[in-house]
Amino acid sequence: MALEHAILVSLEERPGSGYELAGRFDKSIGYFWAATHQQIYRTLKRMVELDWVAVEHIAQQGRPDKKHYRIAAGGRAELRRWLAEPSEPAHLREELAVKVRGASLGDVAAVRAEVARHRDHHAERLDVYRVIEKNDFPDPGSLHGRGLHQYLVLRGGIRAEQGMVEWCEEVLEALGRDRS
Amino acid sequence: MALEHAILVSLEERPGSGYELAGRFDKSIGYFWAATHQQIYRTLKRMVELDWVAVEHIAQQGRPDKKHYRIAAGGRAELRRWLAEPSEPAHLREELAVKVRGASLGDVAAVRAEVARHRDHHAERLDVYRVIEKNDFPDPGSLHGRGLHQYLVLRGGIRAEQGMVEWCEEVLEALGRDRS
DNA sequence: GCTACCTATGCAACAAGGTGCACTGCAACC
DNA sequence: GGTTGCAGTGCACCTTGTTGCATAGGTAGC
Structure with missing residues (x-):
């Protein structure tokens, strides 16, 4: 653990x-x-x-x-x-993805609204990370050791949130265009 | 659940x-x-x-x-x-990130090797997804309903794996440059 | 002929995570 | 003057996830 x-x-x-x-x-x-x-x-x-x-x-x-x-x-x-010690790669576990996959078995508009809500959530989280990045790591190139390691983890968070926001946007756009 | x-x-x-x-x-x-x-x-x-x-x-x-x-x-x-029904946004749970954050308390080279291993794993997974994308969804623009929803979930997987690969690369590069 | 794997289901035990509640005393708000 | 919130620790219970094992005949490889 x-x-x-x-x-x-x-x-x-x-x-x-x-x-x-x-x-x-x-x-x-x-x-x-x-x-x-x-x-x-x-x-x-x-x-x-x-x-x-x-x-x-x-x-x-x-x-x-x-x-x-x-x-x-x-x-x-x-x-x-x-x-x-080696560690297992974590596998994804995203309830929203399951909902998107099953969307046609229910109210697609409701699922779409959920995606929008999640996009907002991840965008907020992303903002928090960007503020931390700017305040705590103004000069990433000069980082070493522990500080660098902390920065790299923050970078991972930024990438993950950014990725989620972009995926949500892609889903919103595609579902908005789909009329079937 | x-x-x-x-x-x-x-x-x-x-x-x-x-x-x-x-x-x-x-x-x-x-x-x-x-x-x-x-x-x-x-x-x-x-x-x-x-x-x-x-x-x-x-x-x-x-x-x-x-x-x-x-x-x-x-x-x-x-x-x-x-x-x-609304659903909670999933939170990240990435053991590798905890290891990167604590790397300076142990063998940094070993952690770096782990990151490389994970990069390879996610790159393989990404390949699998890309093959599915190419074979099962050759013309994404024409998708509707259920097929579109399945495609969008696959897109999420692609984005997630791509993001992980890029983050691992960033970590590898930064740790490789760091000599402190 | 032996080993190993596939099909197919399931129990038992355990580890990990989550929810609700309880107790206490101070400070702040309206 | 009543409610809310914070600081601080913890129990009890429940759900979710993991691991090891059992059973049993068929098929494929060495």
């Missing part, structure tokens, strides 16, 4: 609480690997038992106590092991 | 056995929504209980008996209902 490894990578970049991690998985790293707070709390607990992360209980006044996590030596070793 | 609906769409196009469906989900429709034979048998069983599909037991000699499934009226109604 990659969730553990995504958490390890994120904690290595910056230690933090489960709540704070859940926030990160709701944006930034979460754009490429989503997770709910439930998954994160459960996984952190398991990783403490495995000695992949270290916990520190922090008492707070006025707000709930929290647990601060940071990556442990075992976690670093696990990351190295996992990075060297 | 969309697996049920993907099966319904597939059965509507052509009735068949669970085994035969598992074959389809191993190629064609499976390129966009993968499923194992286990999932398919379980889901078919459930859909029979819901009266979404009808079964016919067929005794065979020399080979195991089989069950032939076709879509029922309830399944058609469910498809119409589902097609009219």
Whole structure:
């Protein structure tokens, strides 16, 4: 499972609480690997038992106590092991595509409206990425190491969203032209 | 869940056995929504209980008996209902991206090799799609209705694989240039 | 003659992900 | 003064997906 490894990578970049991690998985790293707070709390607990992360209980006044996590030596070793290991190419899983394929068995106009909605969604997401690209990586040519790696992942997100927007446009155009 | 609906769409196009469906989900429709034979048998069983599909037991000699499934009226109604309903945009889930992001915590060369492997995989998949496009849809401009919808989904697959290949190339080039 | 694969279905167990809820106390809004 | 939202962790339950195994006769290759 990659969730553990995504958490390890994120904690290595910056230690933090489960709540704070859940926030990160709701944006930034979460754009490429989503997770709910439930998954994160459960996984952190398991990783403490495995000695992949270290916990520190922090008492707070006025707000709930929290647990601060940071990556442990075992976690670093696990990351190295996992990075060297081959991984399965992810396969597509796009409900919208199934709907397009079956559109003629229902209301084609409704499916078309869904495609338009998805296009808007992906266009918004694309905007978010472009802003990040502009603000955080103004000079991509000068990047090295970790910064470069983060940039490349962002580039993947941009490509994916751009591709989806273009596909939605193609579908909208074709369905709009079709009168049968 | 969309697996049920993907099966319904597939059965509507052509009735068949669970085994035969598992074959389809191993190629064609499976390129966009993968499923194992286990999932398919379980889901078919459930859909029979819901009266979404009808079964016919067929005794065979020399080979195991089989069950032939076709879509029922309830399944058609469910498809119409589902097609009219909005669906959540899928979020990305690409383990390779997590590896690229964490590459500096391990053997960057190994991650780079993985990216090359994935590029090859997606390039092969892209070839498969291009062959289907050329053979099954020689004249896209003349397509209507169901044929057009199938073509549009294939176009989505082509775009996705093309995008992945290009991203892998970008990553390979950038990692190859980086000496830090 | 032995191995391996194909057809065909399915159970059992497990891993992973998602949903709903519960508790607490402060700050901000209207 | 009541509602909403945030910070913070977690349980219980449910759905979805994966893996290993079982069964059994036919066919194809070495």
